[in-house]
Structures are given as structure tokens and as C-alpha cells.
Amino acid sequence: MTSVWREIGDRVWVRRYAWLDQTIGVIGGEDGLxxxxxxxxxxxxxxxxxxxQALGGNPLAAVVNTHGHxxxxFGNARFLPTPIWGHVRCATMIVEQGEEMRARMSREYPDEAFDEVELTxxxxVFDESATLDLGDRKVELHYLGRGHTDNDIVITVPDASVLFxxxxxxxxxxxxxxDSYPIAWVETGHALVDNVKGIVVPGHGDPFDRRFAQDQVEQLAVLAQLGRELAGGAIGRDEAIRRSPFPAEPTATALERVRLESTE
Structure with missing residues (x-):
């Protein structure tokens, strides 16, 4: 994978990094990035x-965490004193689970300097929505509900029709x-799709369109239903895994998360 900036909308760039196939976004405005x-x-x-710096050396106006994982x-400290935005439960996750995440990653990736991370x-923080004013454009932050975690947000750039x-x-x-909530994730996913006006940028992998987003939400709905049927005794675990649109290992994790979510 060649890591380069791609401009996918007016002053909206994405870059894929090989490690974890992570996709990072930058939004430019009159008042900064x-x-x-x-x-x-x-x-x-x-x-x-x-x-x-390859994007012109403009000042940093804000950093946004899509969620607390x-x-x-974990790179937040290197962007201070730039304001860092996130959902209120994103901050809670880092405060309450950050040490455990750092220790676990230090064991799993001993060569990746996790011991040096300053939890930040x-x-x-916000609960439902916030708006970042960059002078000549606005960037909107929205919490649509539980899904991958309890603190995921989406970031939209309305004038460029891009959604992160x-x-x-x-x-x-x-x-x-x-850390997911597969049942709630379906409703959250539908709300996300309703906000898609053009390009969708995922946290990992290449950007895609509304159809791709809709298809993945439909897969999540199938998985949630299988989890409910398993929890209710209508089908067995092997059948649920066999019928899942996702591979066996993540499906098994999701089915357990459905069971836990169903008991809330």
C-alpha cells in the first residue's frame, strides 16, 4: 500500500496507513485543519x-477522535495544545480503560512503543452534536447511538458531501x-446511512459510497437477528455462525455481545 494523501472533496483529504490499514482524515478551512x-x-x-505538512503547513484548528479505542x-498527546474533540463517553473510555488497553497492546505489539503513550x-466533549467553525465552512460532529462502541461519532463536511x-x-x-452493541448498531447504522450525501470514509480501508454503507448495515441486521435467535434458543451456535455474513471468529464475538446486550 502506498501511503499518500488523496483529496476526496474540496479540502478534504484521506490517507491510508499500512499498519492496521488505518484511514486518517484531514479537513481544511480558512481557520486551519x-x-x-x-x-x-x-x-x-x-x-x-x-x-x-505536505498539505500546506496550515495551523491545526482541532483534532477529533471518532471513538476511544x-x-x-493514543496519539492524542502529540497534538496538544490543539483542542481534542470527542463524545463524552470517549473521554470516559480513555480514562477508565486506557491503562488496560495500553498494557494489552504493549504485550501484543512489544516493538510499537505503547509504553510511551501518554493517555490523553x-x-x-459533547453528548449529541457539536459544530466546528473553520471560518469559511463548518464541520459537524454527531453521536447517532451505540454501535462499534458506546461512544462512536460521525463527522460530516456538508459542503463537500463527505462523512467520516x-x-x-x-x-x-x-x-x-x-466492545460492540450489535442490536443497537443496526439502528445507528441506518441513521448513519441517512446522513450520507456522497463519500463515506471508514476507520480502516478505502472510502466507499452509500450503497456499500447500506449493504454493510444490512449485514449487521442479519447478524443481530441471528444473535437474537440464538439467545432465544431458536437456532444453535453453529447454525448462527454458518448463516452469518461475516467470518466465523468475529461472528462468534458478535453473538456473545448480542447475548450480553439482550440481558441489559
Whole structure:
């Protein structure tokens, strides 16, 4: 994979990084740049900051975390004192689960400098919606409901018809279900699709269109229904996995998450 900036709308750029096939966004405006997610470690965040210079050296107006997972927020400290935006529960996740995430990633990726990460939750939080004013354009932040986590947000650039979906949608064989709410995710996904006016940028993989987004939400709906049938005893685990639109391992994780969600 060649990591280069692609302008997918007026002053809206994306760049795919090979590690984790992560997709980072930058939105330009009269008053500066908005950075969508900060990568997983301080060296990776420093690489991102250096790469951003290729976009003209404009000042940073804001950073936005699509959610609180380590690969999207552990680079935050390297962007201070720029204001960092996120959902209120994104900040809570980093404060309450950050140490555990950092320790787990240090074990899993011992060469990736996770021990150096300074946990930095968003400084600017909101519950439902917020707007970033860049002078000549606005960037909108919306919480649509639980899905991949309990704190995912979407970022829209209305004048460019671009939506950043974070990990609510992925251009990958399957979304990540470890902290998910598969039943609620379906309604959240439909709300996301209703907000799509053009290009959708996932947290991982290449951007796609509304049809792709709709198809993935329909797959999530199938999975949620299989989980409900399994929880209700109508089908067995093997049948649920066999009928799933996703591979067996992520399906098994999702089915367990449906069981937990059903008992709330």
C-alpha cells in the first residue's frame, strides 16, 4: 500500500496507513485543519504530523477522535495544545480503560512503543452534536447511538458531501465486535446511512459510497437477528455462525455481545 494523501472533496483529504490499514482524515478551512483520529502511538502520531505538512503547513484548528479505542486516540498527546474533540463517553473510555488497553497492546505489539503513550482524553466533549467553525465552512460532529462502541461519532463536511464513519463501518471482511452493541448498531447504522450525501470514509480501508454503507448495515441486521435467535434458543451456535455474513471468529464475538446486550 502506498501511503499518500488523496483529496476526496474540496479540502478534504484521506490517507491510508499500512499498519492496521488505518484511514486518517484531514479537513481544511480558512481557520486551519481538523484532524480525524491520531493513530496508535506517539511515533505514529509524529509521522502523521509530519505527513500533514505536505498539505500546506496550515495551523491545526482541532483534532477529533471518532471513538476511544487505542488505535484512534493514543496519539492524542502529540497534538496538544490543539483542542481534542470527542463524545463524552470517549473521554470516559480513555480514562477508565486506557491503562488496560495500553498494557494489552504493549504485550501484543512489544516493538510499537505503547509504553510511551501518554493517555490523553478529549478536552472538548459533547453528548449529541457539536459544530466546528473553520471560518469559511463548518464541520459537524454527531453521536447517532451505540454501535462499534458506546461512544462512536460521525463527522460530516456538508459542503463537500463527505462523512467520516470511524469504525461504525469498515472496508474490511468484518467490523470489530469486541466492545460492540450489535442490536443497537443496526439502528445507528441506518441513521448513519441517512446522513450520507456522497463519500463515506471508514476507520480502516478505502472510502466507499452509500450503497456499500447500506449493504454493510444490512449485514449487521442479519447478524443481530441471528444473535437474537440464538439467545432465544431458536437456532444453535453453529447454525448462527454458518448463516452469518461475516467470518466465523468475529461472528462468534458478535453473538456473545448480542447475548450480553439482550440481558441489559
Amino acid at each position: 481538523v484532524i480525524i483520529d491520531t493513530r496508535a502511538t506517539h511515533p505514529l502520531a509524529d509521522e502523521l504530523r509530519a505527513d500533514i 487505542w488505535d484512534h486516540s 482524553p478529549p478536552s472538548e 464513519a470511524g469504525d461504525l463501518l469498515e472496508n474490511a471482511p468484518a467490523p470489530a465486535f469486541g
